[in-house]
Amino acid sequence: MAKKKNVISKNYLEKVPLRSHLIDWKEKDGIITLEIENKGWANRLAQKFFNKPKKSFVHLDEMGSFLWPHLNGEKNIIDLGVLVKEHFGEKAEPLYERLARYFQILESYHFITFIEK
Secondary structure, eight states, X not given: OOOOOOOOOHHHHTXXXXXXXXXXXXXXXXXXXXXXXXXXXXXXXXXXXXXXXXXXXXXXXXXXXXXXXXXXXXXXXHHHHHHHHHHHGGGGOSHHHHHHHXXXXXXXXXXXXXXXX
């Protein structure tokens, strides 16, 4: 059986990411921190009995912090890749593989959604 190649479809790169309106975020020294409110009955139990926090904080890396303000539903992943390439140069390579995986992770945590343009 042949190994499956990690191929990104052009269709995926044409998706337009949009930040979730449920997530607050702050920028300090060029780094974005997402504030995620821990909701739901399981989280309430954990907060009460195990002293878990009501909010979690996710600190984005340099590239994520650069991208986050641009996720306003205006640009697709290809356009965002051009911005990243201009800002980070060769440091961003392999560019579209990294961006595709990054957006898959953001979507899996419900930090972003994709909109139709």
